[in-house]
Amino acid sequence: MTFLRRQLPLVITFVAGVIFTLQYYVPHPKSEILLTEGSLWIQIIGLFALVLGVTSLFHIHAVKIKRQEPGWGYSLILYFGIVVTLAVGLFVQWVGGQHPGGKETIDGAMTAFGWIYTYTMVPLQGTMFAILAFFIASAAYRSFRARSKEAALLLTAAVIVMMGRVPLGEYLLPVTGDITLWILNVLNASVRRAILIGISLGAVALSIKIIFGLERAYLGGGKE
Template sequence: MAWYKRVEIPIIITAICALIQILPYYFTLGASVEDFQATFVNWQMVVGTGATFVGAIAILQLHIPRIMKRRPQWEYSTALVAMFVIMLIFGLPIRELGLGLDNSVFEFLYGNVLTPLSSTMYSIIAFFIASAAYRAFRARSLEATILLVAGSLLLLKNAPIGTAVWPGFGTIGDWLFNVPNMSTQRAILIGGALGAIVLGVRAMTGYERGYLRGGGE
């Protein structure tokens, strides 16, 4: 196998990059190291920006064959590719031609198509919450019953009518939120942080290879 294809290369890069980020957090290493760390962050941004083209190519590779072969629902792919091209052209940073982020067509599409679509998708979560709550709030077990009771009390705390009927709902709701809920969340956070540290150790030492090509094999 060619040396540059060896799995050790990305592992070594991972370890070096991690140490460059970790060490200045704990130690004062001087301006030169801090500058190097800042440069490293810039590299990361440049690489990330370069990866944008990967996404664009991936989208076109998926949708153009679908349009050409008239696969099911190819019409939607046409709309996507058309919008992709329009946004790309009008968003190009060429001020001399009136293009860029402040171009009127770009602004119109962004403000009147993309933003409302995103807001719509976000707002339909309310309906998903209703259907999920219906399933979760069936007292089939002790845990589900506790969830049902706690959820109902918090609903009464947050809905204006709850505290209007009995102010005690506010106190109970606050206690549920600040004591059992907060302590559980903190326990999960501590466990998660420990898990991340150990995962980091495994990744830096090359034991965690699942995220590499074929598990590093």
């Protein structure tokens, strides 16, 4: 049993990792078939990962309601949202059409499921992120102070790009458009490139460690 619990996952990771690394260098059709099948498998397993994410949220709020923790009423609202969306998405059209799942439109006409999506989910998510517009403004006011050389550089680059990316800035000071493009294409590109190289070295090192079983944190969960 210990082999199954401890060693088997490591063996699987090792074998899968080595095979799919080497696959890249092998153009033979057999290796291509392996790649096709492998990617399809991951695609299907991805579906279950989706379930995993959803059930954990379900669980957390169920506990909250059960124990009547502070704010459990909001958890009820959350459940209400789930149930209504599910009911509308799965059953309303199941009765009417031949499709098994929820479609936002059928033959160009919006369905009830599409209505929920368009008039609740879209504005809610959109607004949640739109709030950041206000916070970025107050962050700029609070913290964009030329306290040091570094801060001054950051602030100058930010102000130039803010001017160079909008018509009014380019209209008042046409040169900001050119400077913005230069900052983005040259200065910014070089920094991002260095970060990309650094991060990729880190990611490759991590992947190698995972394949060789030196890094096992991803296995997480599952008490032994």
